[in-house]
Amino acid sequence: MSLFSATGLVKSFHSLRATDNVDISVNANEVHALIGPNGAGKSTLVNLISGLLPVDAGLITLDGQDITRLKAHERVHAGLSRCFQVTNLFKEISVIDNLRLAIQAHEGNNFKVFGVRNHEAALNEKARALGAKVGIEGESVLNSMAGSLPHGAQRQLDIALALAANPKVLLLDEPMAGMGPDESARVVELIKGLRQHMAILLIEHDMEAVFQLADRISVLVYGKVITSGTVDQIRNDPKVQEVYLGSETVAHG
Numbered sequence: 001m002s003l004f005s006a007t008g009l010v011k012s013f014h015s016l017r018a019t020d021n022v023d024i025s026v027n028a029n030e031v032h033a034l035i036g037p038n039g040a041g042k043s044t045l046v047n048l049i050s051g052l053l054p055v056d057a058g059l060i061t062l063d064g065q066d067i068t069r070l071k072a073h074e075r076v077h078a079g080l081s082r083c084f085q086v087t088n089l090f091k092e093i094s095v096i097d098n099l100r101l102a103i104q105a106h107e108g109n110n111f112k113v114f115g116v117r118n119h120e121a122a123l124n125e126k127a128r129a130l131g132a133k134v135g136i137e138g139e140s141v142l143n144s145m146a147g148s149l150p151h152g153a154q155r156q157l158d159i160a161l162a163l164a165a166n167p168k169v170l171l172l173d174e175p176m177a178g179m180g181p182d183e184s185a186r187v188v189e190l191i192k193g194l195r196q197h198m199a200i201l202l203i204e205h206d207m208e209a210v211f212q213l214a215d216r217i218s219v220l221v222y223g224k225v226i227t228s229g230t231v232d233q234i235r236n237d238p239k240v241q242e243v244y245l246g247s248e249t250v251a252h253g
């Protein structure tokens with residue numbers, strides 16, 4: 001059984017079926033990429049999975065638990081974290097404070113067993129370790145205002161905030177959006193490291209990144225998964241070539 005699975009997901013907006021009976025699963029240590037042209041229903045699917053939108057029909061399970069009706073924060077608690085297409089950071093406070101807040105949000109009371117001074121030291125240490133996991137380190141970076149970091153570093157910090165919850169499954173919604181080639185390459189390496197510890201569902205329009213990372217790719221068109229397979233299978237699938245004919249990469253939106 002897959003660590004994460006969604007089966008028979010349906011979501012309509014008035015007469016439009018944005019999600020039309022979608023099945024998608026992710027195994028431990030697997031990167032399953034979801035691609036599809038603009039308007040295919042990628043963001044809707046992410047919102048259904050993360051709990052920001054209620055499903056019309058279908059079942060979502062995480063590690064054997066039915067999470068279909070859980071609220072977004074309850075899913076995070078159950079082990080499903082999401083990074084947003086638009087970053088989720090507090091831009092007006094420092095990087096280290098963003099990290100500290102994320103840890104406190106998930107560990108809250110655990111820290112209270114320490115004395116006040118130990119609490120501070122333990123929290124700082126955890127915050128630094130969390131930043132280091134995504135390559136955010138060094139005093140000057142940690143003490144800068146989050147909003148002043150380059151775009152790529154803000155996305156890395158955003159991933160760190162999602163990791164604070166110790167997810168079993170990480171949902172990445174276009175993590176390379178708006179990045180230059182160097183920044184994208186760094187995030188590709190970061191995701192390769194993360195997959196040692198968790199399952200990853202990657203929604204991404206950067207095909208080069210998807211081909212480097214994915215164990216499996218599913219292609220969404222008009223709300224339906226039209227095909228799933230390995231990188232080679234998807235590259236050579238005539239149905240996929242037809243969908244992308246004339247467009248260089250998958251559009252994002």
Ligand SMILES: Nc1ncnc2c1ncn2[C@@H]1O[C@H](COP(=O)(O)OP(=O)(O)O)[C@@H](O)[C@H]1O
Nearest residue numbers: 013018037038039040041042043044045252253
């Ligand atoms: N809240 C909404 N109300 C009405 N239609 C929506 C809503 N969200 C998305 N849609 C429609 O659902 C379809 C899929 O959109 P979306 O999930 O954003 O696709 P993608 O992320 O793949 O570009 C589009 O036709 C879009 O216009």
Ligand SMILES: [Mg+2]
Nearest residue numbers: 042043252253
């Ligand atoms: Mg979208």
